[in-house]
Amino acid sequence: ASRRLFADQRPAALISVEKLGPNGHGIVHTMRGEDVTRHQARTDLVFSLAARRRILTVGIGDRGNEIGMGGLLRRPARCACPCRGSIACAVAARYPVAAFTSNWGAHAVTAALAGYLAQARLLPKPASEARMLRSMVRAGVVDGATRQRNPTVDGTGLALQVAVLGMLHALVDAVPRP
Incomplete structure (x- = not known):
């Protein structure tokens, strides 16, 4: 296969x-x-x-x-x-x-590509990450670290998930353009 x-x-x-x-x-x-x-x-x-x-x-x-x-x-x-x-x-x-969480590692790689390609839209927006995590909880998904139905990733809270994406967006936006 x-x-x-x-x-x-x-x-x-x-x-x-x-x-x-x-x-x-x-x-x-x-x-x-x-x-x-x-x-x-x-x-x-x-x-x-x-x-x-x-x-x-x-x-x-x-x-x-x-x-x-x-x-x-x-x-x-x-x-x-x-x-x-x-x-x-x-x-x-x-x-x-x-990475501390795989999600953050994936977002960091995406941010590097977004900055290099000058396409910030490649990186998920913090609000869409929050919606996704809340939707997953409603669907019954549990955090792998806590085994709880909370909008967390590897035990780290929603506010931190959103903050990490916000920081990565700020970094992408700060890339100098010719």
Whole structure:
């Protein structure tokens, strides 16, 4: 399936954001070390094929258990399942982006592109981020860190999410134009 995807789409790059990936034993874990392998698509196979084909890969993560974070953690958290491994994803990316929350890492990459291309509209507006988080709560989504139905991301509140996007917009707007 990966080969057909590459043949049909001919990607120039693959970017993964907060996508959990397998450890060295092939087991995918949450940040708490729970085995969630059976609930995950095998995106790692697509990334591995991209690496073999020398296609640019970017992995954005926050806890080390995401695709692209392979090899970054010096002391990865142990898992809580029978594999007796760690939560650390074994799949590396050419350009890993580690952030306090994966969302912020993705927004930072987007802000860099928005500034470079002089297209601030690429970066989500703070108000739309707030609407999205509130909509997710209404749909029953829970924060992965707190396991609560609140408009939070990895335990950080809505006000902080909005502030980070506001700051990134200010940075994009401050880029000198010729």
